[in-house]
Amino acid sequence: MPKPRVIYWFRTDLRLHDSPALKTALDLKPECLYPIWTWDPHYVYHARVGPNRWQFLLDCQNDLSESITKLNPQSKLFLIREAPQTLFPKLFKEWKITHLVFEKDTDAYGRDRDDKVKELAKEAGVEVITRPGRTLYDSDELVKANNNRPTMSISQVQHAGAKIGDIARPIPAPKSLPSPGTPTLSFNQQKPASNPDINAIQRDAEEKSYDALAGPNNDFAVPTMEELGLKPATTPHRGGETIGLKMLDEIIANEDYTATFEKPKTAPTAFEPQATTLLSPHMHFGSVSCREFYWRVQDVVSKYKGKASQPPTSLTGQLLFRDMYFGAQAALGYAFGQSYNNPQCRFIPWHLPSEIDTKSGLITGKYLVDDAKAEVFFKRWKEGRTGFPWIDALMRQLKHEGWIHHLGRHAVACFLTRGGCYVDWERGAEVFEEWLIDHEAACNIGNWQWLSCTAFFAQFYRCYSPIAFPQKWDKDGNFVRKYVPELEHFDKKYIYEPWKAPILDQKKWGCLIKGDGTDTDTDTEDGTLRTYPKPMLDFPKQRDICIQGMKNAYHVGLYGKNPKVLDGTWRKLFEDNAEGPTEGTEGPPGAMVEHEADNADADGAEDGEHAAPPSPKVEKKTPKKTTEKGKGAHKRKASQSTLDGMVTRKKKKD
Numbered sequence: 289m290p291k292p293r294v295i296y297w298f299r300t301d302l303r304l305h306d307s308p309a310l311k312t313a314l315d316l317k318p319e320c321l322y323p324i325w326t327w328d329p330h331y332v333y334h335a336r337v338g339p340n341r342w343q344f345l346l347d348c349q350n351d352l353s354e355s356i357t358k359l360n361p362q363s364k365l366f367l368i369r370e371a372p373q374t375l376f377p378k379l380f381k382e383w384k385i386t387h388l389v390f391e392k393d394t395d396a397y398g399r400d401r402d403d404k405v406k407e408l409a410k411e412a413g414v415e416v417i418t419r420p421g422r423t424l425y426d427s428d429e430l431v432k433a434n435n436n437r438p439t440m441s442i443s444q445v446q447h448a449g450a451k452i453g454d455i456a457r458p459i460p461a462p463k464s465l466p467s468p469g470t471p472t473l474s475f476n477q478q479k480p481a482s483n484p485d486i487n488a489i490q491r492d493a494e495e496k497s498y499d500a501l502a503g504p505n506n507d508f509a510v511p512t513m514e515e516l517g518l519k520p521a522t523t524p525h526r527g528g529e530t531i532g533l534k535m536l537d538e539i540i541a542n543e544d545y546t547a548t549f550e551k552p553k554t555a556p557t558a559f560e561p562q563a564t565t566l567l568s569p570h571m572h573f574g575s576v577s578c579r580e581f582y583w584r585v586q587d588v589v590s591k592y593k594g595k596a597s598q599p600p601t602s603l604t605g606q607l608l609f610r611d612m613y614f615g616a617q618a619a620l621g622y623a624f625g626q627s628y629n630n631p632q633c634r635f636i637p638w639h640l641p642s643e644i645d646t647k648s649g650l651i652t653g654k655y656l657v658d659d660a661k662a663e664v665f666f667k668r669w670k671e672g673r674t675g676f677p678w679i680d681a682l683m684r685q686l687k688h689e690g691w692i693h694h695l696g697r698h699a700v701a702c703f704l705t706r707g708g709c710y711v712d713w714e715r716g717a718e719v720f721e722e723w724l725i726d727h728e729a730a731c732n733i734g735n736w737q738w739l740s741c742t743a744f745f746a747q748f749y750r751c752y753s754p755i756a757f758p759q760k761w762d763k764d765g766n767f768v769r770k771y772v773p774e775l776e777h778f779d780k781k782y783i784y785e786p787w788k789a790p791i792l793d794q795k796k797w798g799c800l801i802k803g804d805g806t807d808t809d810t811d812t813e814d815g816t817l818r819t820y821p822k823p824m825l826d827f828p829k830q831r832d833i834c835i836q837g838m839k840n841a842y843h844v845g846l847y848g849k850n851p852k853v854l855d856g857t858w859r860k861l862f863e864d865n866a867e868g869p870t871e872g873t874e875g876p877p878g879a880m881v882e883h884e885a886d887n888a889d890a891d892g893a894e895d896g897e898h899a900a901p902p903s904p905k906v907e908k909k910t911p912k913k914t915t916e917k918g919k920g921a922h923k924r925k926a927s928q929s930t931l932d933g934m935v936t937r938k939k940k941k942d
């Protein structure tokens with residue numbers, strides 16, 4: 289019986305330790321093992337990825353390749369520059385492959401791609417073996433154990449998990465690897481279309497990563513940032529299994545921190561070092577295994593003499609949240625990533641709604657500017673010039689470093705959506721997709737739905753104040769001073785509300801509060817002063833408009849798969865005012881376009897029951913009539929008591 293000839297396809301698992309799929313490949317006792325990465329144009333041109341995340345990926349790939357070579361000097365990560373859907377049939381033939389092994393991916397695109405590759409393998413007589421390893425539980429098993437429903441709460445994960453059984457212990461990294469066969473590539477490369485390129489804005493030079501199948505030196509090397517034509521990365525956070533495991537070692541060595549970690553008590557204003565582990569990009573790229581993380585924490589907790597924290601606030605609880613979002617995504621597929629056609633996502637008539645492709649029912653990546661003011665809010669939010677130093681500091685940290693603390697993400701997400709601008713959560717999720725080094729579709733989408741109170745969480749009357757909330761953590765405003773250096777010399781009394789500082793003090797502290805932030809770094813008349821923008825909105829007033837809008841939307845009670853949402857008649861249920869429809873009474877949310885979608889066969893979203901949210905205090909009365917057009921919600925008084933929610937506005941005025 290000839291020995292297997294195996295391709296091991298690295299994707300979401302850029303590591304050697306605790307890889308069930310890699311172990312399976314090695315258990316085949318292959319004659320040769322080709323560790324490969326296919327350079328997929330889907331990610332190069334169609335997924336939003338900024339330079340910082342590209343850099344992290346390249347770091348992980350280079351580190352992995354070196355680790356492979358350490359185990360077998362003849363081997364490395366063979367990076368081949370073609371779409372997997374066209375490359376594999378050629379590779380199967382060329383290298384006489386008998387088995388293809390990889391870690392299971394439950395992302396919507398990942399499933400489509402893998403189904404196609406499995407089909408091609410079958411045609412070529414190649415056996416495909418997949419193993420879960422990206423999450424604590426196999427996400428599909430989790431859904432099954434949750435009565436075939438998306439996991440919409442942590443207790444559902446815990447109950448479903450208990451049915452599945454113990455989370456598997458991690459397996460050690462292999463001590464040796466078989467050699468690959470000769471890596472010839474005697475076939476032609478199918479070059480992808482590079483247009484449209486969603487990442488064109490990330491580049492300052494021509495993108496050349498597809499110039500040759502095995503790279504410019506024909507050595508299967510990992511591409512460089514230069515080959516990708518990308519602007520330089522600015523993040524201090526670097527990737528790779530070696531760095532990731534070292535970070536984990538340091539965390540675990542601090543037993544008190546590990547055993548007593550409580551997420552809500554970690555400061556979003558902490559930097560150098562940050563208050564949480566910062567292992568999320570390693571979780572995303574699989575450079576640290578989530579089971580390794582889980583069990584090393586759990587072992588510390590089990591032996592801890594003091595009072596250890598528990599899920600959901602503990603470190604292991606954080607990993608269960610991660611599994612929860614994967615379980616929701618695994619069940620809903622493409623529909624999970626949008627409000628439209630999503631049975632679990634509440635329908636709110638946000639501003640700047642997504643354009644919908646009527647054929648596929650999917651969002652197209654474009655959006656409708658239904659309100660000029662909302663577009664200004666959105667741009668200023670993204671560019672860190674809202675005039676609220678806390679929000680701007682976070683958005684600038686996000687752009688520069690690709691990571692912000694979880695509660696910082698809460699603050700900016702709440703501000704953009706239900707607690708400030710009333711802009712569609714999908715706009716915010718796209719910005720995070722572009723800039724986060726830890727961007728994980730399941731976690732990003734799920735958390736944006738949580739923060740916008742469209743799914744997972746429903747207490748929309750609890751908003752984050754951009755003033756009182758950071759004050760609780762950082763009275764002196766050191767976080768703001770670092771990321772908004774214009775305000776470096778401001779007295780702490782004004783650090784979160786600089787517009788209130790007397791003009792003489794503004795001059796003394798070297799920065800005038802004026803304009804909209806487009807001239808932040810230009811000197812003023814006398815050549816010595818910097819400027820920082822005035823707040824772009826009246827926060828208490830705008831928050832109340834939002835809360836009223838949310839009350840109305842909750843009262844109407846539509847979800848994304850409701851026929852009224854699908855056919856556009858939802859408009860008749862909302863008043864045409866500040867937070868209601870502004871584009872007439874017909875049509876679905878956003879603009880309708882009719883063209884062939886890339887992924888027309890979207891995963892069928894199921895029409896399951898909604899996980900019961902904590903019941904919001906919604907006024908039981910009908911939404912106001914359009915006769916009140918233009919007045920309604922935003923004219924209501926701010927006094928309605930519980931508005932402050934997460935921040936206590938006892939003495940402070942925001």
Ligand SMILES: Cc1cc2nc3c(=O)[nH]c(=O)nc-3n(C[C@H](O)[C@H](O)[C@H](O)COP(=O)(O)OP(=O)(O)OC[C@H]3O[C@@H](n4cnc5c(N)ncnc54)[C@H](O)[C@@H]3O)c2cc1C
Nearest residue numbers: 564565566567568571606610694697726727728731732735
């Ligand atoms: C609007 C918004 C968008 C987000 N987008 C992402 C994203 O794209 N990718 C991502 O990994 N996380 C995302 N999160 C979740 C969370 O903010 C980050 O996982 C966390 O801040 C990462 O920092 P850490 O590694 O120090 O976390 P720690 O607190 O140290 O937690 C340990 C690990 O648990 C996981 N985790 C922690 N919190 C969450 C959570 N709420 N949801 C899912 N997993 C969690 C992460 O893998 C993390 O590395 C988002 C949160 C919000 C509010």
